[in-house]
Amino acid sequence: MIELKDVSKAYDSGNGKTYVLKNVNLSVETPIIIAIMGPSGSGKTTLLNIIGGLDRPTSGSYLFAGEAVEKKRERELAKLRGGRIGFVFQMFNLIPRLTVFRNAELPMVYAGVPASERYERVMAALRAVGLEEKADRTPDKLSGGEVQRVAIARALINDPDVILADEPTGNLDSKTGKDILNVLASLNRSGRTIILVTHNAQIAAFAKRQVRIFDGVVQEASR
Numbered sequence: 001m002i003e004l005k006d007v008s009k010a011y012d013s014g015n016g017k018t019y020v021l022k023n024v025n026l027s028v029e030t031p032i033i034i035a036i037m038g039p040s041g042s043g044k045t046t047l048l049n050i051i052g053g054l055d056r057p058t059s060g061s062y063l064f065a066g067e068a069v070e071k072k073r074e075r076e077l078a079k080l081r082g083g084r085i086g087f088v089f090q091m092f093n094l095i096p097r098l099t100v101f102r103n104a105e106l107p108m109v110y111a112g113v114p115a116s117e118r119y120e121r122v123m124a125a126l127r128a129v130g131l132e133e134k135a136d137r138t139p140d141k142l143s144g145g146e147v148q149r150v151a152i153a154r155a156l157i158n159d160p161d162v163i164l165a166d167e168p169t170g171n172l173d174s175k176t177g178k179d180i181l182n183v184l185a186s187l188n189r190s191g192r193t194i195i196l197v198t199h200n201a202q203i204a205a206f207a208k209r210q211v212r213i214f215d216g217v218v219q220e221a222s223r
Contacts, residue, residue: 007060086155145176
């Protein structure tokens with residue numbers, strides 16, 4: 001489903017171009033759980049952003065389900081992100097004043113899904129992460145693990161094929177982090193591909209495949 005060929009990403013700096021990614025080649029079959037590992041500044045988040053259509057490569061090609069992502073217009077990229085790719089961020093990015101239900105519902109609102117269809121889909125997503133009974137609470141009334149579960153429910157809401165998770169357990173204690181990984185494993189068993197970024201070897205060991213990146217270069221990929 002995902003194929004990157006010779007993908008590089010560079011930014012202009014005072015001394016010319018600085019490359020964050022260098023000729024990355026990566027193929028992802030589905031469904032699978034993949035961990036992208038590397039130290040801070042290695043390029044792993046940039047790689048995740050390109051896979052998610054949040055950023056474009058400077059050179060190279062990126063195919064998602066056979067379509068060239070780097071050639072898509074912004075509206076087409078938004079449709080890809082809104083429908084086939086779900087995002088889970090380390091900082092959760094929930095809106096504090098909104099309830100769990102409303103936070104999870106937001107991607108459907110942006111996608112123009114009729115209100116008559118949204119209730120059942122939100123409740124199904126919350127049920128999948130064990131938060132059905134807390135739909136009316138606001139994020140400040142939840143634990144850190146529960147807040148991350150809301151973020152996962154939000155990522156699920158448009159039934160994506162792929163879920164991208166950037167350090168999904170980074171702000172959680174070890175037990176809660178394991179609970180979140182178990183939720184992601186359950187989603188993988190239901191047919192979704194999970195690509196997570198981490199610098200933690202124990203978290204990476206949870207994945208079926210590990211991709212290591214250092215200074216923008218994929219050094220090792222194991223199946």
